[in-house]
Amino acid sequence: MPNFSANIIYLFNEIDLIDRISAAAAVGFRAVECQRPYEIPPAVFRNLLDAHGMELALINTPVHPSWPHASGIATYPDRTSAFREIASSAIEYATSVGCPRLHVVAGKLDNNVNPMAAEETFLNNIVWAADKGRSLGVKILIEPLNANDNPEYFLTTAAQANALLTRANHDNLFLQYDLYHAGMNGENVIDGARTYLHIIDHMQMAGVPERNEPDTGTVNMLAAFDAIDVLGYKGWIGAEYRPSRSTAESFTWGNPYGIGPRAPSS
Template sequence: MRIAANISMLFTELALPQRFAAAREAGFDGVEIQFPYEHEAEALAAAARAAGMPVVLINVPAGDLAAGDVGLGALPGRRAEFRAAVARCIPYARALGVRRVNVLAGRPGPAADPAACHAALVGNLRHAAECLAPSGIRVMVEPVNPHDVPGFFLDRLAPAVRAVREAGHPGLGVQFDLYHMARTEPDLGAAIAEAGGLIGHVQFADTPGRHEPFTGGIDFAGALAALARAGYADWLAAEYRPAGRTQDGLGWLPRLRAAIQGAGSGNSRSSAM
């Protein structure tokens, strides 16, 4: 397993193009970006190449963030907007060389029909996978805990697994964030086993504050061992809120690398598409 920095949340003291080099200097192996769309794709790709940092994942546009949107995937009345978001994502994903993109289900509202939302999500996931598979890109969908994002449609693991299975496309997977899952699942190791081979990307932060690993309640050694047992051997992305300056809080990196070695992840399967 290799460790990426989510440069939408880390190194925010710097402009986004400068964060690639900062992540490399800090010892990360790659980066991910939540929403790169305020920058030219080629400019970001050039910054990534100059720093020697692969970009491993971006999100499909999630609607109007300023208006409170947190995704479009499960919103039945906005399917055309979702398709336009996928179309906007594709040239960025290609330019940046990502092999994973993440779809956010969104917040349908209390009056929405859950069955209609689920059907919209299944159809939208299948559409995104069909559009991105020719470029060798796998589509993720992410469950998000309802404490941080009240009303989010995929508020635990089981409905995300169900949606991926019902969509029935080999280019789909679950984005498994240890932070979110530790807040919603009774047993993190059991949740990893439940998702199993559907796990296509992993993110992490510690609970309860979503800060650096080894500052809260998550058993990272146990989680890494469970991921290894599930056969996961791909990227682990640091998506946390730094307690201070990012550079001042990176003492966890060697400790996490040691835990990865201890988990025996080198014998696991790769989740590459």
């Protein structure tokens, strides 16, 4: 059966971030993921996880405040020192909270950034992060984001990510495969999962194209979950969608997997 983690930036946003771990546990999730956990001290976050028997599956590197839509700085040749400072802090946070995966957010391309220089910078930075992460037990992941939602983003397809990982040839670098972004690219998400299974260490999902519940939209995500399970994928699939109604009412997709509001005990 697939294993789902609750993305607590997208889900349970009716309540404060610190309360979303318990909310996720209450509806049957065994793990959470959080792009921006840094407002919560790692010891506090870890205590909350332990109290509810939860894992923290994934966090992101902090994003650069000069970009309004959460883009990173890992592709900028003149910001290598700044990237390595924030990546080092993120790896240390992940270690402190017991999170085994860190998504290195790449960055955007603009007229001031040469694409070839951006690629070499990104490659050097992720290898550096992979070396540091390996020494502390943290895997480094890269994630393609579809160009429709993320214009000018450096990394947009799984094929591009695969080429970078092949060049890097590092045993602590992996692909974060988001079924939503793959679907938005017009890719067959099952074929993509099959093709890149050997480098995938985390997945995410949402309905295409509105990024709502996975049982909505033009891509049959429920069939994809079953197919991915048959492929033998044992990692987490992050529920990273925008509920079209309240979070509690959005889990019709999750009922077959034991996810959804529990009836009150009598």
